[in-house]
Amino acid sequence: MKLSIDHQTNYYYKEFAQRSVQYIRMSPMALPHQIVHTWSVMLPKLATLQKDGFGNIWFTLSRNEKHDNLQIQASGIVEINTDTQYVEDSGEIPYLLFTVQTPLTYCSTSMRDFAAPYLETVTLENLRGLASALITQMPYTTNVTHVGTTAEESFEMKAGVCQDHTHVFLGCLRDKKIPARYVSGYLYDADQNHMSSHAWAEAYLDGYWYTFDISNQLFQPSHHVYVAIGRDYLDAAPVRGVRIGGGYESLYSQVMVNRID
Template identity: 30%
Template sequence: MKLTFGAPVTEHRFQLRCVPVTGPRQQVIDIAVQIEPRVELESTIDSFGSLVMTEYMPQAHTEFGYLVTGIAFVDNANIKEEPFKPLYRFQSELTKPGTAIGELVEQCRARLDALGEGVDELEPARQIMDAVYGAFEYTPGSTTVQTTAEEAFEQRKGVCQDYAHVMLSACRELGIPARYIAGLLGGEGATHAWVEVYHDRRWIGLDPTHDRMVDDNYITIAHGRGYRDCMLDIGVFSGNSVSQTQWVNASVHESLS
C-alpha cells in the first residue's frame, strides 16, 4: 500500500492490521514488513486475534506505505475448532437492516422454508449467499468504506465489502451467527472480503461476491463484526488542505516448490 499526500504532513499516528497470522485454517511463516518512512513498529493482538501495529511519525513526509510479504499454508479441509462468541449474532453499525434488507430477509426465509428436512446444515447459508449474489451488481466506485449494508443494497450495487455486509445482515436476522473477513484471494488485485458462519464448532467461509465456498485460495488477514473491526490501515495527521491518493496491490500465488 502506498499513500501519497498532496502536501507535507506531520504528527502522523497510524494503526495497521495488514499482516495475516496463523489461525484455525492457515499457518503463516516468513513474514516481513517494510514501512516507509522507516520506523520501529509497536505490535499487539486485538480482541479478535488480529495483529495490530502502531507508531507515530512526527517528522514531515509526503508519502507513507507498507509492504508485507510471507508464506501461508492454508488447509481449508481441516479447520480447527474455535469457541463460539455470541457477539456475532448481533448487527453492527454497518449491517443494521432497513426496508431493502428486510425484503431480502423475507425472500431468504421463503427459500429456507422450501428446503425441507435432511439438507446439509450449511445449505441455509449457501442460499443466503446465492440470494445476495443474484441481487447485486459488482460496481467499483459506487460505495465507500462508510457505506452501510442497507445503503448498498438499496442501490443493488457495491464491491466485496458491501456483498459481505449484506450477507452478514441477512444471516444475523435469520439466526445464523456470522462474521466479516478481510483477506486476500489468489491472483493479482486488491484485498478481498467475505463471510464466515459458525458451524460444527468451526467458522466456515462463504464468498458472496463470487457465490462460492471459500477454499485454499483465500488467506485471512482479520475478522470481526464488520469492516470497522478489520480496517487494514487507519491514521490521523496534521497538514494544511492535504489531498490523499492511495494505491494498493495484493498478489497471491501458489508456490510450486
C-alpha cells in the first residue's frame, strides 16, 4: 500500500527568539516492510543531517538570527506491506535497553496491580488483553495531558491520547522486564485523516517486535508508517529543542495521509 504523507508544523512565538537549536525527526525509516520512495523536509535554513543512537534520521537546525516562528513541512511517498505481522529485530540496538524505565514510563503500584492478571504468563494473547483493558480504563481523551505527562499521572486521570496509552503500556511491561519500545510515526485511516503524528508501542517476544496500538486497538503494523523509535516520547519526538527568548509559543500541526494505489 502506497501512502502520500504531508506533515506541516508551525510554531509561533509571542516575542523574538534570539537563538534556537531544534532536533527534528520527521523522516520515515527504511525497514524491510517499509519502502520510502520519496521524502523531503523543508526547513527555514540548511540543517545538519545525521542518525541518533536508535537509528532515527535526525536534522539539527541551528538559528542564530532573530526569529518569531518555526515552519517545517515534511512530505513524500511511503509504501508499506499490509501483510506484515511483526517487525524483525535489527540487532543494532540491544533489546534489553528497552527494559529500563524512564521518568515518563515509571510504573506505579496502581499500574502494576492493574496489569498483574495479564502478565502472570507473558504471551501475545495476554499482552493484547492488557492493551484492550487499558483503552477501557483510559478512554482516548484530548486536551487533558501534555508531552510531559507521565504514565502514572495519565493512568490516575484515566484519560489520555496515544502517547499516554503507549507510556502506560511500556511502564507495565518494563516493570516485568519485558522489552518494550516507543514508536512514533503516521497512521493511515481509510475513514478519516489522522491529523497529527501518532504513537504506539512494540513488545519484544521470541526475537520479534509486535505492535500494540492501544488507542486504535491495532496489533499489526499494517497501517503504520515508522518514523522514530526510542524509550519514550522524548527519544522519538518529531520536534524537540531549546531556544533563548521567544516567550510563549503556540503550535499548529496538521498531518494528511492518503492512499494512492
